[in-house]
Amino acid sequence: xxxxxxxxxxxxxxxxxxxxxxxxxxxxxxxxxxxxxxxxxxxxxxxxxxxxxxxxxxxxxxxxxxxxxxxxxxxxxxxxxxxxxxxxxxxxxxxxxxxxxxxxxxxxxxxxxxxxxxx
Numbered sequence: 001x002x003x004x005x006x007x008x009x010x011x012x013x014x015x016x017x018x019x020x021x022x023x024x025x026x027x028x029x030x031x032x033x034x035x036x037x038x039x040x041x042x043x044x045x046x047x048x049x050x051x052x053x054x055x056x057x058x059x060x061x062x063x064x065x066x067x068x069x070x071x072x073x074x075x076x077x078x079x080x081x082x083x084x085x086x087x088x089x090x091x092x093x094x095x096x097x098x099x100x101x102x103x104x105x106x107x108x109x110x111x112x113x114x115x116x117x118x119x
Contacts, residue, residue, distance in 0.1 A: 023086060027084035
């Protein structure tokens with residue numbers, strides 16, 4: 001449902017659109033709808049969005065927004081991210097409210113994963 005003046009959609013640049021799609025399909029079970037060769041959209045992932053072909057990437061170091069997944073089993077998610085080709089950019093650390101790690105997907109966009117549980 002579209003809610004007035006609430007965040008609704010997010011877009012990311014991806015220099016390797018095929019590898020980025022394959023990563024999210026394998027690691028998180030996403031599916032995509034392609035709109036031509038340079039754009040792929042996803043939905044029902046907490047927020048809808050898409051990836052467009054381009055040379056840039058979003059990282060915390062460069063001031064990019066960090067989108068953060070929730071996981072009930074942080075170490076399992078960490079292992080899955082690694083096995084699917086994600087690069088860990090910040091290992092698991094404790095913060096007020098839980099623990100989290102950061103990773104980069106194959107096109108270099110950085111995301112976080114947090115948990116409020118001990119596993």
